Amino acid sequence: MAFKQLVFSGVQPTGNLHLGNYLGAIVKFVELQKHFECIYCVVDLHAITTWQDPEELPKAIREVTAAFIACGIDPKKHIVFNQSQVAEHAELAWVFNCVARMGWLNRMTQFKEKAGKDRENVSVGLFAYPTLMAADILVYRATHVPVGEDQKQHLELSRDIAQKFNNDYSASIAKHGFGDAFFPQPEPLIQGPATRVMSLRDGSKKMSKSDASDYSRINLTDDADTIAQKIRKAKTDPEPLPSEEKGLETRPEADNLVGIYAALKDTTKADVLREFGGAQFSTFKSSLVDLSVAKLGPIGGEMKRLVADPAYIDAVLADGSNRAREIAAKTMLSVKDIIGLVRR
Known part of the structure; x- marks a missing residue:
């Protein structure tokens, strides 16, 4: 039927x-x-x-x-x-x-x-x-x-x-x-x-509420300053971002951050790498902070308002x-x- x-x-x-x-x-x-x-x-x-x-x-x-x-x-x-x-x-x-x-x-x-x-x-x-x-x-x-x-x-x-x-x-x-x-x-x-979003402290582990370190995750109720601090402190490696997805295969932390950016912007990892390929992580993280705060900040504020009622x-x-x-x-x-x- x-x-x-x-x-x-x-x-x-x-x-x-x-x-x-x-x-x-x-x-x-x-x-x-x-x-x-x-x-x-x-x-x-x-x-x-x-x-x-x-x-x-x-x-x-x-x-x-x-x-x-x-x-x-x-x-x-x-x-x-x-x-x-x-x-x-x-x-x-x-x-x-x-x-x-x-x-x-x-x-x-x-x-x-x-x-x-x-x-x-x-x-x-x-x-x-x-x-x-x-x-x-x-x-x-x-x-x-x-x-x-x-x-x-x-x-x-x-x-x-x-x-x-x-x-x-x-x-x-x-x-x-x-x-x-x-x-x-x-x-x-x-x-x-x-x-599948991974820990900001270890790209091989799934982001989890049970992780002892609050810096391993971005909570939906985090304010803008906390979001920015956690992203800037997220673990990376010394190499610049690759220009193609294949370059992320052995770099789990880079892969995770690029995936987060792609998901928040509703685009693909390939598009993100076309924009940021060759850039240092400091540059990329600044853009990721701006995007994350713009997307998540209003959600956290509204959650706090609703929970209060x-x-x-x-x-x-x-x-x-x-x-x-x-x-x-x-x-x-x-x-x-x-x-x-x-x-x-």
């Missing part, structure tokens, strides 16, 4: 949203609004797979919501909400726990990386959260998901779960009038330069949750019929 085109994606509320979150995810969310109906979620149930301070979590949820709005997501035209307010996410996740296979989850490389050598002591939620991610997407029967390279494996799992559900219950799906498939096969949307943020989340629940509830009622549960 043909599925209505719909985009779903989410961001964890774990504090300190940074340039990597913006360029790798949120800026894409804003662009997708022009072409799709979109549902954007603050995935607070994913956040608690590791312990979160109950005093800080509400602030982090509101901060992500503020970032969505400050960056240009329109919560009136599209749906913005937090996951825990729509119980159908967790309900469908349990159904998917019974569809997914242990072997599939055991192959998830991100779990292995996060758990490290202490796998026996991590939460069951950290192990099983890819099935919740599948439920997040499929409870809306979403067809497209903007993802970074590190989430592609989880989206593949979502596709596997959707396919197995469709196969396992094919007769019941047809009986209830849904043709040969109830869930779509969601497609990844990976676009544009700098989808928690009643407004909560009203946005409540409205979005009500609209999301209407869609999710219909999906869950159909799922219960398909798998043979008795309901009112």
Whole structure:
């Protein structure tokens, strides 16, 4: 059957949203609004797979919501909400726990990386959260998901779960009038330069809110002076910028800064190098400072204004949750019929 085109994606509320979150995810969310109906979620149930301070979590949820709005997501035209307010996410996740296979989850490389050598002591939620991610997407029967390279494996799992559900219950799906498939096969949307932004202190590591050094990242709430200082102190090498992309292959810090500039200006690395090839980093960094402050300064200011009005943020989340629940509830009622549960 043909599925209505719909985009779903989410961001964890774990504090300190940074340039990597913006360029790798949120800026894409804003662009997708022009072409799709979109549902954007603050995935607070994913956040608690590791312990979160109950005093800080509400602030982090509101901060992500503020970032969505400050960056240009329109919560009136599209749906913005937090996951825990729509119980159908967790309900469908349990159904998917019974569809997914242990072997599939055991192959998830991100779990292995996060758990490290202490796998026996991590939460069951950290192990099983890819099935919740599948439920997040499929409870809306979403067809497209903007993802970074590190989430592609989880989206593949979502596709596997959707396919197995469709196969396992094919007769019941047809009986209830849904043709040969109830869930779509969601497609990844990976676009544009700098989808993977690296640390300003080490070009081999992804920019991360957990890095001990605040100089490793540009936070979305940083003011102009802080942004400028961090870029000027960013690690580089003594050579001038190359004129072609091939010259960046063995220079991770240079590659990262050029990628950031390209993404902020909505151009390509090749175009950036045509403009700055042969220039010293001092010249390039000055231009990058100007561009970064112009792009990020207004976002940080608007985020601070919105966070200072928690009643407004909560009203946005409540409205979005009500609209999301209407869609999710219909999906869950159909799922219960398909798998043979008795309901009112």
